[in-house]
Amino acid sequence: MRVYLAGPEVFLADRGAAVGAEKRRICAAHGLTGVVPVEEGGLPGAKGADDPAWFGLYRGNEDLIRGCDALIANLTPFRGPSADPGTVFELGFMRGLGRPVLGYANTAGRFGGRTLAALGPAAKRRPDGVWEDAEGMAVEDFDLHDNLMLEGGIRASGGLFTAEAVLPERRWSDLSAFARCVAAAAAMLQAGGGAGRGQPGSESSA
Structure with missing residues:
Protein backbone atom coordinates (compact mmCIF):
# COMPACT_ATOMS: atom_id res chain seq x y z
CA MET A 1 0.00 0.00 0.00
CA ARG A 2 1.49 3.27 -1.20
CA VAL A 3 1.17 6.65 0.51
CA TYR A 4 2.12 9.92 -1.20
CA LEU A 5 4.07 12.18 1.17
CA ALA A 6 3.21 15.76 0.26
CA GLY A 7 5.00 18.71 1.81
CA PRO A 8 7.46 21.57 1.35
CA GLU A 9 10.44 19.54 2.59
CA VAL A 10 11.47 19.27 -1.06
CA PHE A 11 12.72 22.85 -0.74
CA LEU A 12 15.22 21.98 2.00
CA ALA A 13 18.53 22.20 0.16
CA ASP A 14 20.58 20.35 2.77
CA ARG A 15 18.08 18.15 4.62
CA GLY A 16 15.26 17.36 2.21
CA ALA A 17 16.59 13.95 1.21
CA ALA A 18 17.25 12.98 4.83
CA VAL A 19 13.74 13.99 5.92
CA GLY A 20 12.25 12.06 3.00
CA ALA A 21 14.28 8.98 3.87
CA GLU A 22 13.16 9.11 7.50
CA LYS A 23 9.53 9.49 6.41
CA ARG A 24 9.86 6.42 4.21
CA ARG A 25 11.41 4.50 7.11
CA ILE A 26 8.46 5.36 9.39
CA CYS A 27 6.03 4.28 6.68
CA ALA A 28 7.86 0.98 6.19
CA ALA A 29 7.66 0.28 9.92
CA HIS A 30 3.86 0.38 9.54
CA GLY A 31 3.79 -1.80 6.42
CA LEU A 32 3.40 1.11 3.99
CA THR A 33 5.49 2.39 1.09
CA GLY A 34 6.15 6.11 1.39
CA VAL A 35 6.29 7.90 -1.97
CA VAL A 36 8.02 11.29 -2.12
CA PRO A 37 7.55 13.89 -4.89
CA VAL A 38 9.78 13.48 -7.92
CA GLU A 39 13.03 15.39 -8.14
CA GLU A 40 14.34 17.57 -10.96
CA GLY A 41 13.74 15.91 -14.33
CA GLY A 42 10.62 14.02 -13.27
CA LEU A 43 10.03 10.38 -14.14
CA PRO A 44 10.97 8.61 -17.38
CA GLY A 45 8.22 9.36 -19.86
CA ALA A 46 6.59 11.86 -17.52
CA LYS A 47 6.99 14.76 -19.94
CA GLY A 48 6.85 15.31 -23.66
CA ALA A 49 9.79 16.41 -25.75
CA ASP A 50 8.51 19.98 -25.90
CA ASP A 51 7.44 20.28 -22.26
CA PRO A 52 9.40 22.63 -19.97
CA ALA A 53 11.10 21.02 -16.96
CA TRP A 54 8.58 22.37 -14.46
CA PHE A 55 5.69 20.77 -16.36
CA GLY A 56 7.53 17.47 -16.31
CA LEU A 57 7.72 17.73 -12.53
CA TYR A 58 3.99 18.43 -12.37
CA ARG A 59 3.08 15.48 -14.57
CA GLY A 60 5.48 13.20 -12.71
CA ASN A 61 3.98 14.07 -9.35
CA GLU A 62 0.43 13.71 -10.65
CA ASP A 63 1.30 10.23 -11.92
CA LEU A 64 2.73 9.33 -8.52
CA ILE A 65 -0.40 10.54 -6.73
CA ARG A 66 -2.63 8.50 -9.04
CA GLY A 67 -0.57 5.44 -8.15
CA CYS A 68 -1.00 5.82 -4.38
CA ASP A 69 -3.68 4.61 -1.99
CA ALA A 70 -3.60 7.61 0.36
CA LEU A 71 -1.84 10.92 0.95
CA ILE A 72 -0.26 12.49 4.03
CA ALA A 73 0.28 16.25 3.77
CA ASN A 74 2.61 18.42 5.82
CA LEU A 75 0.38 21.46 6.37
CA THR A 76 2.82 23.38 8.54
CA PRO A 77 2.50 27.07 7.58
CA PHE A 78 4.91 27.87 4.75
CA ARG A 79 6.04 31.43 3.95
CA GLY A 80 2.83 32.84 5.38
CA PRO A 81 -0.15 31.91 7.55
CA SER A 82 -1.21 28.89 5.48
CA ALA A 83 0.26 25.70 4.05
CA ASP A 84 2.44 25.33 0.95
CA PRO A 85 0.15 25.83 -2.09
CA GLY A 86 1.65 22.90 -4.01
CA THR A 87 0.93 20.61 -1.07
CA VAL A 88 -2.60 22.00 -0.86
CA PHE A 89 -3.17 21.20 -4.55
CA GLU A 90 -1.89 17.66 -4.10
CA LEU A 91 -4.18 17.09 -1.13
CA GLY A 92 -7.16 18.33 -3.11
CA PHE A 93 -6.22 16.22 -6.11
CA MET A 94 -6.08 13.05 -4.01
CA ARG A 95 -9.36 13.96 -2.32
CA GLY A 96 -10.88 14.36 -5.81
CA LEU A 97 -9.79 10.79 -6.57
CA GLY A 98 -11.86 9.66 -3.60
CA ARG A 99 -8.94 8.35 -1.58
CA PRO A 100 -8.00 9.03 2.06
CA VAL A 101 -6.09 12.20 2.87
CA LEU A 102 -4.41 12.94 6.18
CA GLY A 103 -2.50 15.98 7.39
CA TYR A 104 -0.34 17.35 10.14
CA ALA A 105 1.15 20.68 11.20
CA ASN A 106 4.15 21.40 13.38
CA THR A 107 2.47 24.39 15.00
CA ALA A 108 -0.35 24.71 17.49
CA GLY A 109 -1.42 28.17 16.34
CA ARG A 110 -4.77 28.69 14.66
CA HIS A 145 -5.49 25.09 12.00
CA ASP A 146 -5.87 26.06 8.33
CA ASN A 147 -8.47 26.81 5.67
CA LEU A 148 -11.75 24.97 6.21
CA MET A 149 -11.52 23.25 2.82
CA LEU A 150 -8.31 21.50 3.88
CA GLU A 151 -9.52 20.21 7.23
CA GLY A 152 -12.96 19.58 5.72
CA GLY A 153 -11.49 17.41 2.96
CA ILE A 154 -9.45 15.43 5.48
CA ARG A 155 -12.44 14.88 7.72
CA ALA A 156 -14.75 13.93 4.84
CA SER A 157 -12.28 11.32 3.60
CA GLY A 158 -12.17 9.66 7.02
CA GLY A 159 -8.66 10.94 7.56
CA LEU A 160 -6.83 12.43 10.52
CA PHE A 161 -5.49 15.92 11.07
CA THR A 162 -3.07 16.42 13.94
CA ALA A 163 -1.02 19.39 15.11
CA GLU A 164 1.86 19.71 17.50
CA ALA A 165 3.87 22.69 18.76
CA VAL A 166 7.57 22.11 18.10
CA LEU A 167 10.69 24.23 18.52
CA PRO A 168 11.21 26.63 15.58
CA GLU A 169 14.47 24.98 14.58
CA ARG A 170 12.68 21.61 14.31
CA ARG A 171 9.68 22.87 12.35
CA TRP A 172 10.65 20.97 9.19
CA SER A 173 12.35 17.96 10.76
CA ASP A 174 10.16 16.90 13.69
CA LEU A 175 8.13 13.87 12.55
CA SER A 176 6.11 13.08 15.70
CA ALA A 177 2.83 14.35 14.21
CA PHE A 178 3.69 12.73 10.88
CA ALA A 179 4.16 9.37 12.62
CA ARG A 180 0.66 9.62 14.08
CA CYS A 181 -0.71 10.17 10.58
CA VAL A 182 1.20 7.14 9.29
CA ALA A 183 -0.24 4.94 12.03
CA ALA A 184 -3.74 6.19 11.22
CA ALA A 185 -3.23 5.66 7.48
CA ALA A 186 -1.98 2.13 8.05
CA ALA A 187 -5.03 1.29 10.16
CA MET A 188 -7.39 2.74 7.55
CA LEU A 189 -5.80 1.01 4.58
CA GLN A 190 -5.33 -2.32 6.30
CA ALA A 191 -8.94 -2.29 7.47
CA GLY A 192 -10.02 -1.73 3.89
CA GLY A 193 -7.56 -4.24 2.50
CA GLY A 194 -5.99 -1.51 0.34
CA ALA A 195 -8.58 -2.29 -2.34
CA GLY A 196 -9.69 0.27 -4.89
CA ARG A 197 -6.68 2.53 -4.37
CA GLY A 198 -7.73 3.82 -0.98
CA GLN A 199 -11.12 2.98 0.43
CA PRO A 200 -11.85 5.37 3.34
CA GLY A 201 -11.79 3.90 6.80
CA SER A 202 -13.79 5.01 9.84
CA GLU A 203 -13.73 8.73 10.47
CA SER A 204 -11.09 10.13 12.81
CA SER A 205 -11.14 13.37 14.71
CA ALA A 206 -9.65 16.28 12.81
Whole structure:
Protein backbone atom coordinates (compact mmCIF):
# COMPACT_ATOMS: atom_id res chain seq x y z
CA MET A 1 0.00 0.00 0.00
CA ARG A 2 1.49 3.27 -1.20
CA VAL A 3 1.17 6.65 0.51
CA TYR A 4 2.12 9.92 -1.20
CA LEU A 5 4.07 12.18 1.17
CA ALA A 6 3.21 15.76 0.26
CA GLY A 7 5.00 18.71 1.81
CA PRO A 8 7.46 21.57 1.35
CA GLU A 9 10.44 19.54 2.59
CA VAL A 10 11.47 19.27 -1.06
CA PHE A 11 12.72 22.85 -0.74
CA LEU A 12 15.22 21.98 2.00
CA ALA A 13 18.53 22.20 0.16
CA ASP A 14 20.58 20.35 2.77
CA ARG A 15 18.08 18.15 4.62
CA GLY A 16 15.26 17.36 2.21
CA ALA A 17 16.59 13.95 1.21
CA ALA A 18 17.25 12.98 4.83
CA VAL A 19 13.74 13.99 5.92
CA GLY A 20 12.25 12.06 3.00
CA ALA A 21 14.28 8.98 3.87
CA GLU A 22 13.16 9.11 7.50
CA LYS A 23 9.53 9.49 6.41
CA ARG A 24 9.86 6.42 4.21
CA ARG A 25 11.41 4.50 7.11
CA ILE A 26 8.46 5.36 9.39
CA CYS A 27 6.03 4.28 6.68
CA ALA A 28 7.86 0.98 6.19
CA ALA A 29 7.66 0.28 9.92
CA HIS A 30 3.86 0.38 9.54
CA GLY A 31 3.79 -1.80 6.42
CA LEU A 32 3.40 1.11 3.99
CA THR A 33 5.49 2.39 1.09
CA GLY A 34 6.15 6.11 1.39
CA VAL A 35 6.29 7.90 -1.97
CA VAL A 36 8.02 11.29 -2.12
CA PRO A 37 7.55 13.89 -4.89
CA VAL A 38 9.78 13.48 -7.92
CA GLU A 39 13.03 15.39 -8.14
CA GLU A 40 14.34 17.57 -10.96
CA GLY A 41 13.74 15.91 -14.33
CA GLY A 42 10.62 14.02 -13.27
CA LEU A 43 10.03 10.38 -14.14
CA PRO A 44 10.97 8.61 -17.38
CA GLY A 45 8.22 9.36 -19.86
CA ALA A 46 6.59 11.86 -17.52
CA LYS A 47 6.99 14.76 -19.94
CA GLY A 48 6.85 15.31 -23.66
CA ALA A 49 9.79 16.41 -25.75
CA ASP A 50 8.51 19.98 -25.90
CA ASP A 51 7.44 20.28 -22.26
CA PRO A 52 9.40 22.63 -19.97
CA ALA A 53 11.10 21.02 -16.96
CA TRP A 54 8.58 22.37 -14.46
CA PHE A 55 5.69 20.77 -16.36
CA GLY A 56 7.53 17.47 -16.31
CA LEU A 57 7.72 17.73 -12.53
CA TYR A 58 3.99 18.43 -12.37
CA ARG A 59 3.08 15.48 -14.57
CA GLY A 60 5.48 13.20 -12.71
CA ASN A 61 3.98 14.07 -9.35
CA GLU A 62 0.43 13.71 -10.65
CA ASP A 63 1.30 10.23 -11.92
CA LEU A 64 2.73 9.33 -8.52
CA ILE A 65 -0.40 10.54 -6.73
CA ARG A 66 -2.63 8.50 -9.04
CA GLY A 67 -0.57 5.44 -8.15
CA CYS A 68 -1.00 5.82 -4.38
CA ASP A 69 -3.68 4.61 -1.99
CA ALA A 70 -3.60 7.61 0.36
CA LEU A 71 -1.84 10.92 0.95
CA ILE A 72 -0.26 12.49 4.03
CA ALA A 73 0.28 16.25 3.77
CA ASN A 74 2.61 18.42 5.82
CA LEU A 75 0.38 21.46 6.37
CA THR A 76 2.82 23.38 8.54
CA PRO A 77 2.50 27.07 7.58
CA PHE A 78 4.91 27.87 4.75
CA ARG A 79 6.04 31.43 3.95
CA GLY A 80 2.83 32.84 5.38
CA PRO A 81 -0.15 31.91 7.55
CA SER A 82 -1.21 28.89 5.48
CA ALA A 83 0.26 25.70 4.05
CA ASP A 84 2.44 25.33 0.95
CA PRO A 85 0.15 25.83 -2.09
CA GLY A 86 1.65 22.90 -4.01
CA THR A 87 0.93 20.61 -1.07
CA VAL A 88 -2.60 22.00 -0.86
CA PHE A 89 -3.17 21.20 -4.55
CA GLU A 90 -1.89 17.66 -4.10
CA LEU A 91 -4.18 17.09 -1.13
CA GLY A 92 -7.16 18.33 -3.11
CA PHE A 93 -6.22 16.22 -6.11
CA MET A 94 -6.08 13.05 -4.01
CA ARG A 95 -9.36 13.96 -2.32
CA GLY A 96 -10.88 14.36 -5.81
CA LEU A 97 -9.79 10.79 -6.57
CA GLY A 98 -11.86 9.66 -3.60
CA ARG A 99 -8.94 8.35 -1.58
CA PRO A 100 -8.00 9.03 2.06
CA VAL A 101 -6.09 12.20 2.87
CA LEU A 102 -4.41 12.94 6.18
CA GLY A 103 -2.50 15.98 7.39
CA TYR A 104 -0.34 17.35 10.14
CA ALA A 105 1.15 20.68 11.20
CA ASN A 106 4.15 21.40 13.38
CA THR A 107 2.47 24.39 15.00
CA ALA A 108 -0.35 24.71 17.49
CA GLY A 109 -1.42 28.17 16.34
CA ARG A 110 -4.77 28.69 14.66
CA PHE A 111 -5.30 29.93 11.12
CA GLY A 112 -7.30 33.02 12.07
CA GLY A 113 -4.71 34.20 14.55
CA ARG A 114 -1.83 33.62 12.13
CA THR A 115 -3.66 35.57 9.42
CA LEU A 116 -4.27 38.51 11.73
CA ALA A 117 -0.63 38.50 12.80
CA ALA A 118 0.44 38.58 9.14
CA LEU A 119 -1.94 41.47 8.39
CA GLY A 120 -0.79 43.51 11.37
CA PRO A 121 -2.26 47.02 11.64
CA ALA A 122 -4.09 46.57 8.31
CA ALA A 123 -6.65 44.32 10.03
CA LYS A 124 -9.75 45.94 11.48
CA ARG A 125 -13.05 44.78 12.95
CA ARG A 126 -16.39 45.20 11.23
CA PRO A 127 -19.40 46.30 13.29
CA ASP A 128 -20.45 42.64 13.56
CA GLY A 129 -17.09 41.72 15.07
CA VAL A 130 -15.64 39.97 12.01
CA TRP A 131 -12.06 40.89 11.18
CA GLU A 132 -11.21 42.13 7.68
CA ASP A 133 -8.11 43.19 5.76
CA ALA A 134 -7.35 46.51 4.09
CA GLU A 135 -9.36 45.47 1.01
CA GLY A 136 -12.46 44.65 3.04
CA MET A 137 -11.99 40.89 2.73
CA ALA A 138 -13.09 38.90 5.77
CA VAL A 139 -10.56 36.87 7.75
CA GLU A 140 -11.60 33.21 7.97
CA ASP A 141 -11.76 32.17 11.61
CA PHE A 142 -13.45 28.85 12.41
CA ASP A 143 -10.88 28.03 15.13
CA LEU A 144 -9.18 25.62 12.72
CA HIS A 145 -5.49 25.09 12.00
CA ASP A 146 -5.87 26.06 8.33
CA ASN A 147 -8.47 26.81 5.67
CA LEU A 148 -11.75 24.97 6.21
CA MET A 149 -11.52 23.25 2.82
CA LEU A 150 -8.31 21.50 3.88
CA GLU A 151 -9.52 20.21 7.23
CA GLY A 152 -12.96 19.58 5.72
CA GLY A 153 -11.49 17.41 2.96
CA ILE A 154 -9.45 15.43 5.48
CA ARG A 155 -12.44 14.88 7.72
CA ALA A 156 -14.75 13.93 4.84
CA SER A 157 -12.28 11.32 3.60
CA GLY A 158 -12.17 9.66 7.02
CA GLY A 159 -8.66 10.94 7.56
CA LEU A 160 -6.83 12.43 10.52
CA PHE A 161 -5.49 15.92 11.07
CA THR A 162 -3.07 16.42 13.94
CA ALA A 163 -1.02 19.39 15.11
CA GLU A 164 1.86 19.71 17.50
CA ALA A 165 3.87 22.69 18.76
CA VAL A 166 7.57 22.11 18.10
CA LEU A 167 10.69 24.23 18.52
CA PRO A 168 11.21 26.63 15.58
CA GLU A 169 14.47 24.98 14.58
CA ARG A 170 12.68 21.61 14.31
CA ARG A 171 9.68 22.87 12.35
CA TRP A 172 10.65 20.97 9.19
CA SER A 173 12.35 17.96 10.76
CA ASP A 174 10.16 16.90 13.69
CA LEU A 175 8.13 13.87 12.55
CA SER A 176 6.11 13.08 15.70
CA ALA A 177 2.83 14.35 14.21
CA PHE A 178 3.69 12.73 10.88
CA ALA A 179 4.16 9.37 12.62
CA ARG A 180 0.66 9.62 14.08
CA CYS A 181 -0.71 10.17 10.58
CA VAL A 182 1.20 7.14 9.29
CA ALA A 183 -0.24 4.94 12.03
CA ALA A 184 -3.74 6.19 11.22
CA ALA A 185 -3.23 5.66 7.48
CA ALA A 186 -1.98 2.13 8.05
CA ALA A 187 -5.03 1.29 10.16
CA MET A 188 -7.39 2.74 7.55
CA LEU A 189 -5.80 1.01 4.58
CA GLN A 190 -5.33 -2.32 6.30
CA ALA A 191 -8.94 -2.29 7.47
CA GLY A 192 -10.02 -1.73 3.89
CA GLY A 193 -7.56 -4.24 2.50
CA GLY A 194 -5.99 -1.51 0.34
CA ALA A 195 -8.58 -2.29 -2.34
CA GLY A 196 -9.69 0.27 -4.89
CA ARG A 197 -6.68 2.53 -4.37
CA GLY A 198 -7.73 3.82 -0.98
CA GLN A 199 -11.12 2.98 0.43
CA PRO A 200 -11.85 5.37 3.34
CA GLY A 201 -11.79 3.90 6.80
CA SER A 202 -13.79 5.01 9.84
CA GLU A 203 -13.73 8.73 10.47
CA SER A 204 -11.09 10.13 12.81
CA SER A 205 -11.14 13.37 14.71
CA ALA A 206 -9.65 16.28 12.81
